[in-house]
Amino acid sequence: MNRRTFLRMMLASGIIISVPATGASALFADEPAETFHVVSQMLTGRQQLDAAISQRLYALLAAQNPHFSSRLTRLAQRLGRSGDLTPEARLAALSDEDVETALAVITPWYLGYTGNPATTRATDDAHFVSFLSALMYEPTADVTPRPSYSQRGSDYWQAVPEGVTAPPMPANIHVWGKASPRAASHIPEPQPAWLAMVEGRARTWQDAQRLTRGEGGDA
Incomplete structure (x- = not known):
């Protein structure tokens, strides 16, 4: 984009x-x-x-x-x-x-x-300016506290929101972390035709298939 x-x-x-x-x-x-x-x-x-x-x-x-x-x-x-x-x-x-x-x-x-924060280097060009005044938090300010610390008690996010009926959860789900049995071991490459549509190079699925066949991709 x-x-x-x-x-x-x-x-x-x-x-x-x-x-x-x-x-x-x-x-x-x-x-x-x-x-x-x-x-x-x-x-x-x-x-x-x-x-x-x-x-x-x-x-x-x-x-x-x-x-x-x-x-x-x-x-x-x-x-x-x-x-x-x-x-x-x-x-x-x-x-x-x-x-x-x-x-x-x-x-x-x-x-x-x-700047751009870097997670793989010791230094970068990012400079902190403001946390509480960052405008990205405004749209949900009435329902979501700014994520610096919990304003609703320890692990408040684990509780089911009021008025919501949660489906049954697997045993020990709160301690799964990265050991979730449904965690993906790798992220697959996107289908070329789908990628062509996302990038705006094709308007329809048929056009995307024709385009990627011409590029040698699998449609």
């Missing part, structure tokens, strides 16, 4: 670019960090973003990419000129580089960190 498609999906869900632009003057400030804050408000659709977090995010993104400040300025100019357009048209007016910059702004607000 490319960046523009992903941004369009977020737009369709109402997550981003839901605040109307108020003109180019609102998107520019004396300091680039202030411009970043206003652009962040527009792209996330939230007016109450924490200013201290915004300052830290801008500093980290600018340090991570020396071209970020100039690209942010171009993105702000595009958004400022598209204030009278619908969100869909505003997205269509962005260049591929603008889309990349927009996602660079949005992503850490939702994840709470910049």
Whole structure:
């Protein structure tokens, strides 16, 4: 999935670019960090973003990419000129580089960190920014505590939710862990025809089969 498609999906869900632009003057400030804050408000659709977090995010993104400040300025100019357009048209007016910059702004607000954490190396370029203010937890905040520690007692997740009738469970299921008898020993490779449809290279199963036969794959 490319960046523009992903941004369009977020737009369709109402997550981003839901605040109307108020003109180019609102998107520019004396300091680039202030411009970043206003652009962040527009792209996330939230007016109450924490200013201290915004300052830290801008500093980290600018340090991570020396071209970020100039690209942010171009993105702000595009958004400022598209204030009278619908969100869909505003997205269509962005260049591929603008889309990349927009996602660079949005992503850490939702994840709470910049860069890419690595589990196989001692060091990486990830930098923590915020846990409690990460926007990804907002949609389920009324039913799911942020997973730093349990707010509902030890092993609260093992209890069957109120009003739910659970089917019978196998004996000792709570201590299975990785020893589950149903655990997969390996992840099989996807069928080429199925993969062609997922990647958008074919619209129907028949087209996918014809395509993969032509590529030498098994359909």
